[in-house]
Amino acid sequence: MAESEHHDHDHHHEELGFWRKYVFSTDHKVIGIQYAVTGMLFLFFGFCLMMLMRWQLAFPGEPVPLLGKLFPRGLPGGVMLPEFYNELGAMHGTIMVFMGIVPLAVGGFGNFVLPLQIGAPDMAFPRLNMMSYQSFLIGGLIMFGSFFLPEGAAQSGWTSYPPLADIAPSGQTAWLIGMVFLITSSLLGAINFLVTTIQLRADGLSFFRLPFFCWAQFVTSFLLLLAFPPLEAAAFMQLMDRVAGTSFFLPSGLVVSGQALEVSGGGSPILWQHLFWFLAHPEVYVLILPAFGIVAEIIANNTRKPLWGYKSMVYSLIVLGFLSFVVWAHHMFLTGMGTTMSAFFQTTTMMISIPSVIILTALILSLWGGSIRFTTPMLFALGFLPMFGIGGLTGLPLGLTAPDIHLHDTYYVIGHFHYVVAPGTIFALFAGIYYWYPKVTGRHMSEFWGKVHFWPSFVLMNLIFFPMLIQGMAGMSRRMYDGGATYAHNEGVLYLNKVISFAAWGLALAQIPFILNLFLSLRKPKTASANPWRATTIEWAAPSPPGHGNFTRPVAAYRGPYEYSVPGESEDFTPQFEPAKAPVAAH
Amino acid sequence: MATPTVVPIDKIIPHTVKPREDTGLNNVKIGIWLFLASEVMLFGGLFASYILLRVGADRWPRGEEYLSIPWATANTLILIASSVTMVMAWASCIRKDFGKYRLYMGLTVLGGLGFMIIKYIEYTSKFHHGYFPSTNTFLAVYFTLTGLHALHVLSGMIVNLYFWGPGAKMWHTEHERFTNRVETAGLFWHFVDLVWIFLFPILYLL
Numbered sequence: 001m002a003e004s005e006h007h008d009h010d011h012h013h014e015e016l017g018f019w020r021k022y023v024f025s026t027d028h029k030v031i032g033i034q035y036a037v038t039g040m041l042f043l044f045f046g047f048c049l050m051m052l053m054r055w056q057l058a059f060p061g062e063p064v065p066l067l068g069k070l071f072p073r074g075l076p077g078g079v080m081l082p083e084f085y086n087e088l089g090a091m092h093g094t095i096m097v098f099m100g101i102v103p104l105a106v107g108g109f110g111n112f113v114l115p116l117q118i119g120a121p122d123m124a125f126p127r128l129n130m131m132s133y134q135s136f137l138i139g140g141l142i143m144f145g146s147f148f149l150p151e152g153a154a155q156s157g158w159t160s161y162p163p164l165a166d167i168a169p170s171g172q173t174a175w176l177i178g179m180v181f182l183i184t185s186s187l188l189g190a191i192n193f194l195v196t197t198i199q200l201r202a203d204g205l206s207f208f209r210l211p212f213f214c215w216a217q218f219v220t221s222f223l224l225l226l227a228f229p230p231l232e233a234a235a236f237m238q239l240m241d242r243v244a245g246t247s248f249f250l251p252s253g254l255v256v257s258g259q260a261l262e263v264s265g266g267g268s269p270i271l272w273q274h275l276f277w278f279l280a281h282p283e284v285y286v287l288i289l290p291a292f293g294i295v296a297e298i299i300a301n302n303t304r305k306p307l308w309g310y311k312s313m314v315y316s317l318i319v320l321g322f323l324s325f326v327v328w329a330h331h332m333f334l335t336g337m338g339t340t341m342s343a344f345f346q347t348t349t350m351m352i353s354i355p356s357v358i359i360l361t362a363l364i365l366s367l368w369g370g371s372i373r374f375t376t377p378m379l380f381a382l383g384f385l386p387m388f389g390i391g392g393l394t395g396l397p398l399g400l401t402a403p404d405i406h407l408h409d410t411y412y413v414i415g416h417f418h419y420v421v422a423p424g425t426i427f428a429l430f431a432g433i434y435y436w437y438p439k440v441t442g443r444h445m446s447e448f449w450g451k452v453h454f455w456p457s458f459v460l461m462n463l464i465f466f467p468m469l470i471q472g473m474a475g476m477s478r479r480m481y482d483g484g485a486t487y488a489h490n491e492g493v494l495y496l497n498k499v500i501s502f503a504a505w506g507l508a509l510a511q512i513p514f515i516l517n518l519f520l521s522l523r524k525p526k527t528a529s530a531n532p533w534r535a536t537t538i539e540w541a542a543p544s545p546p547g548h549g550n551f552t553r554p555v556a557a558y559r560g561p562y563e564y565s566v567p568g569e570s571e572d573f574t575p576q577f578e579p580a581k582a583p584v585a586a587h
Numbered sequence: 588m589a590t591p592t593v594v595p596i597d598k599i600i601p602h603t604v605k606p607r608e609d610t611g612l613n614n615v616k617i618g619i620w621l622f623l624a625s626e627v628m629l630f631g632g633l634f635a636s637y638i639l640l641r642v643g644a645d646r647w648p649r650g651e652e653y654l655s656i657p658w659a660t661a662n663t664l665i666l667i668a669s670s671v672t673m674v675m676a677w678a679s680c681i682r683k684d685f686g687k688y689r690l691y692m693g694l695t696v697l698g699g700l701g702f703m704i705i706k707y708i709e710y711t712s713k714f715h716h717g718y719f720p721s722t723n724t725f726l727a728v729y730f731t732l733t734g735l736h737a738l739h740v741l742s743g744m745i746v747n748l749y750f751w752g753p754g755a756k757m758w759h760t761e762h763e764r765f766t767n768r769v770e771t772a773g774l775f776w777h778f779v780d781l782v783w784i785f786l787f788p789i790l791y792l793l
Contacts, residue, residue, distance in 0.1 A: 120600075121599045121600060121601075122599070122600055124600065124602075124603075124614040124618070125614070125618065126600070187622075187625055190621075190625075191618050191621045191622055191625075192618075194617070194621055195614050195617045195618045195621065198610060198617055199601070199602045199607050199610060199612075199613075199614050199617065200600070200601060200602070200614075225621060225624065225625050225628075226624065226625060226628050227628075228625070228628075229625050229626070229628035229629035229631075229632060230628055230629070230631070230632030230635075231632075232629055232632075233629055233630075233632035233633045233636065234632065234636075236633075236731060236735065237633075237636065237731060240720060240727065240730075240731050244719070244720040244721060244727075244730075245719070245720065245721030246720045246721055246724070246727035246730075246731070247721075247724055247727065248636065248640070248724070248727060248731075263721070264721060264722060264723045264724065264727075266640070266643075266644055266645075266723065266724040267640065267724060268639060268640060268643055271636055271639050271640065274639075275632055275636065278632070549599050
């Protein structure tokens with residue numbers, strides 16, 4: 001019932017103190033920055049976990065150089081324990097998805113950009129917004145802290161499949177409690193985004209004049225609102241299984257280490273999978289839709305022409321949103337759920353690829369005939385298109401039941417979804433950071449170092465994830481502690497483990513220009529104008545950076561979001577927020 | 588951000604009290620309905636799990652083997668009555684009758700309290716008989732679903748109690764806003780009531 005609390009009268013003092021201004025702020029811009037910075041820290045942390053795992057995969061059983069002293073529990077004498085490897089894997093997935101990408105893409109970009117793009121002074125519920133971030137932070141700290149438990153963090157995969165997760169060490173309990181906080185956070189955020197978009201649009205900004213980014217955040221929020229609660233239900237049940245000794249997910253007659261488990265039984269492990277994937281498939285679209293939104297803004301701005309097929313893209317988003325709720329069991333073809341069910345989910349999965357392809361095609365067609373500016377954000381946006389293309393297309397064989405039998409739980413799956421999320425979504429997020437940095441800080445990031453960041457990242461991303469597709473097709477299973485060395489059929493593709501590992505470490509080096517660029521640019525003079533990219537959407541009407549309440553003058557929308565290169569205009573962009581100079585025909 | 592004075596943000600966010608013209612709703616009304624939609628999904632997930640577990644069970648006990656139908660019937664009546672008093676409290680806000688508002692809101696909170704007391708009696712008698720969530724899947728479902736529902740009742744009571752007591756100061760300063768708050772709290776309360784109306788038959792009667 002916290003949403004009613006924001007009504008409380010709040011008599012601010014002349015100037016907010018440090019705590020109210022930076023820590024317990026209700027300003028959507030500060031909260032957006034908090035989300036973005038925390039999200040980036042978690043992305044970096046999750047990446048570090050993976051770099052550690054890559055050592056074990058490239059050099060199984062050999063002591064990790066230098067780090068043995070740092071992790072006496074997981075790396076006694078520098079050699080990685082299998083349990084620790086499992087912790088790293090489970091937490092890498094959890095952190096990247098729930099604490100890295102979603103907070104950055106939705107919490108960060110959504111919070112900062114969405115109210116500005118719709119011409120609103122803030123979010124509809126500023127205090128709820130603050131609580132959303134605080135709840136996320138608590139959840140994140142619980143997850144992070146679980147590494148310091150005596151038995152370590154969760155180690156049953158980011159999917160936490162029972163019965164294994166039900167009987168796993170205490171880190172799993174921390175994982176479940178952390179998840180409840182993260183789910184609460186995204187619930188509060190989603191309500192806020194939806195109400196803000198519905199209620200606080202500026203005058204004249206009808207739904208079909210919304211920038212595509214706003215549409216993407218809008219549909220994403222619906223997914224968060226409706227898909228997360230079933231996982232919360234599932235998390236409660238798993239918590240009951242672990243703490244109160246129930247058997248929601250434990251079947252009768254379960255034998256662990258040669259001993260019958262003393263539980264009442266009668267539960268169903270498959271039930272967890274259904275509830276988990278009912279969230280986790282829409283979650284995939286939570287990861288990708290904001291990326292679509294960011295890339296669409298940047299492509300329209302840097303091709304200097306309207307998006308091709310804006311309306312079809314919006315309808316595709318809506319269809320994607322609906323269909324994403326009826327495809328979840330394509331993650332479960334191998335559970336023996338029967339051919340009727342499989343056929344249904346195979347069909348819906350093929351259907352959902354259609355709107356995705358429409359959006360990607362529209363974005364590619366938008367490039368046609370444009371006078372493209374190859375700025376750093378545009379490079380990342382352009383890099384996104386083929387990378388997401390590969391990621392999406394490699395998913396099709398997994399959505400068909402027959403090839404999925406071969407490919408299920410192999411490195412092919414890892415290669416597939418990482419193409420979607422890493423060089424896909426993360427590239428879009430980089431593009432967004434370079435694009436909106438002047439609005440956030442009033443300063444420009446270095447274009448030169450941006451390009452030094454882009455090219456090696458682009459090459460190395462492919463060197464990491466393409467070999468995984470090959471390994472997977474050769475039959476190499478995922479989650480193997482020794483990188484698959486035990487199995488003879490992997491022999492021909494084992495050398496790729498080293499290639500991937502070195503590329504991953506190289507990718508870390510390639511991020512140094514970005515990190516330096518991000519921080520050192522803060523020391524530059526504030527030279528960014530309100531509209532440095534000569535863009536058309538409403539956020540560029542606010543000063544850079546925008547002050548409290550965002551806009552210095554009342555804003556309204558007079559036209560669609562992407563009026564670039566309008567014939568007869570003196571400039572090649574006609575901002576949404578500029579009144580028409582001469583009378584023009586109504587849209 | 589070197590503005591010398593800070594305008595309270597509540598003052599510059601539109602439609603916190605008055606509805607927006609084209610949507611016909613204020614922010615809080617949309618917010619609570621979206622929240623309730625997510626609650627439907629939460630309990631939907633649990634009800635779906637109940638169905639799947641029951642269908643997959645060799646034997647599923649009837650509710651009366653473990654549970655007390657008279658107590659649950661009493662609880663159903665109490666909760667429905669408290670929903671009625673909740674509406675009366677809101678109506679008293681619109682009619683600007685503060686005394687009646689206090690009375691009906693107080694009765695609503697007492698209804699919630701009565702429900703929780705009966706729930707406590709039920710729980711302790713189960714524990715007394717050695718029935719725990721770990722005893723079997725039926726009881727696991729019973730304790731998880733009613734427990735989560737009881738948490739909802741408790742949070743609704745806290746909110747209502749706040750609006751009965753310290754929160755009622757707003758009655759005199761911003762009456763319309765206060766009325767909206769009571770209506771919003773009411774929507775949540777009716778939802779909690781509705782969940783029980785589903786829980787009662789599936790756990791006790793079927």
